[in-house]
Amino acid sequence: MSKNNSLAHFEPVNLYEFEALAKLKLPKMVYDYYCSGADDQYTLQDNIEAFKRLRLIPRVLIDISAQDISTTILGVPSSFPLIIAPTAMQRMAHHEGECATARAAAKNGVIMTLSSWSTTNIEDVAKAAPRAPRWFQLYVYKDRDVTAKLVRRAEKAGYLAIALTVDTPRLGRREADIHNKFSLPSHLTMANFTNDDGEKSHMEKGSGSGLAAYVASLIDRSLSWKDIAWLKSITRLPILVKGIVTRADAEIAVRNGVAGIIVSNHGARQLDTSLATIDCLEEVVAGAQGKVPVFVDSGIRRGTDIVKSLALGAQAVQIGRGVLWGLAVGGEEGVDRVLKLLRDEFELALGLCGCRTVKDIRRDMVVRTSELSFGLTQSNGHLHGMSNYSNHSRL
Numbered sequence: 001m002s003k004n005n006s007l008a009h010f011e012p013v014n015l016y017e018f019e020a021l022a023k024l025k026l027p028k029m030v031y032d033y034y035c036s037g038a039d040d041q042y043t044l045q046d047n048i049e050a051f052k053r054l055r056l057i058p059r060v061l062i063d064i065s066a067q068d069i070s071t072t073i074l075g076v077p078s079s080f081p082l083i084i085a086p087t088a089m090q091r092m093a094h095h096e097g098e099c100a101t102a103r104a105a106a107k108n109g110v111i112m113t114l115s116s117w118s119t120t121n122i123e124d125v126a127k128a129a130p131r132a133p134r135w136f137q138l139y140v141y142k143d144r145d146v147t148a149k150l151v152r153r154a155e156k157a158g159y160l161a162i163a164l165t166v167d168t169p170r171l172g173r174r175e176a177d178i179h180n181k182f183s184l185p186s187h188l189t190m191a192n193f194t195n196d197d198g199e200k201s202h203m204e205k206g207s208g209s210g211l212a213a214y215v216a217s218l219i220d221r222s223l224s225w226k227d228i229a230w231l232k233s234i235t236r237l238p239i240l241v242k243g244i245v246t247r248a249d250a251e252i253a254v255r256n257g258v259a260g261i262i263v264s265n266h267g268a269r270q271l272d273t274s275l276a277t278i279d280c281l282e283e284v285v286a287g288a289q290g291k292v293p294v295f296v297d298s299g300i301r302r303g304t305d306i307v308k309s310l311a312l313g314a315q316a317v318q319i320g321r322g323v324l325w326g327l328a329v330g331g332e333e334g335v336d337r338v339l340k341l342l343r344d345e346f347e348l349a350l351g352l353c354g355c356r357t358v359k360d361i362r363r364d365m366v367v368r369t370s371e372l373s374f375g376l377t378q379s380n381g382h383l384h385g386m387s388n389y390s391n392h393s394r395l
Ligand SMILES: Cc1cc2nc3c(=O)[nH]c(=O)nc-3n(C[C@H](O)[C@H](O)[C@H](O)COP(=O)(O)O)c2cc1C
Pocket: 033, 034, 035, 047, 085, 086, 087, 088, 115, 116, 117, 137, 165, 242, 264, 265, 266, 267, 268, 269, 297, 298, 299, 300, 318, 319, 320, 321, 322
């Protein structure tokens, strides 16, 4: 980090410290928008807690002197199994916004997903890191021409896949945004859209969340499975569905010819009290039947979370807020630092589990604490400490 920025005196060593620094830097309305979940935020908390309920089981005396943590995602090399999730309106975090994220992603050899609701347009983000792999996240508008134009622009600008977000027919109720009367600051625009007068699209300030009103006026609530066929008819790009949390929906997605599934609860911003995604992952993987890759996001903050996700069947994870915190703290350099930090944490955790490569990760490396029976049980008048570890052939 350079000496001239806010990190000169305090070097965050994990994502939670990045968030604390970001909170100091950002206007309250912006920080609240980025960090909030829906309603009582039970799922927001559970997305993190669920990872803690999973424990890793390491093997030892395995030569890890030559670790290789790289992988391939939809045929594209990735330096480690992480993708940047789409997050809207990144120029509220830093004036270089999505371009800074794109450059940091390119530098670190990971795929970035650009939100439909970016504050830098599709083409300018592509120019910021021309040769880097990128996906485009799609929100489907009531006006299908607007949607089709977006998809064609992404295709023309070299984006490699469309991530269709399917968990947002209506916006979740984020109470801080209502209190703050959240709206996009007036010097910024929804850069991919123009209004009827050809001006860039703004968000009106209203009596409650400006975002909720904006979504209600523009987004198509009638979106359904049949629209996958429509989307496939207008693009040759592979289509992933983002926001699947059940085996049944994974099966339907596969039948509809998607190229991948992203297990996501939108960072707990939509349906509060829904399950943590890491608790849904194995079911979705079963529904995908090995026919398409499964990715997971929501609550990933540590390298160990990435190991657990892969052990439960994900091919890679996506990171949302972590990147925003890096961006807020130090622009491109901050995102670079966040990505390197997660990469280092992942490599360390993998090695300490006794794995040399991503392919060495196995299901039996993780156990749910609820499946452990460390408790004392009574037998023949004696108390015995019991553990189902004793039945574990590898221990
Ligand atoms: C501030 C913010 C904006 C988001 N914007 C979008 C978006 O435009 N499109 C989308 O599909 N998901 C969006 N998401 C959801 C993320 O893509 C991702 O699912 C979520 O952030 C993952 O959880 P995490 O933040 O705990 O890593 C957004 C999330 C946040 C926090």
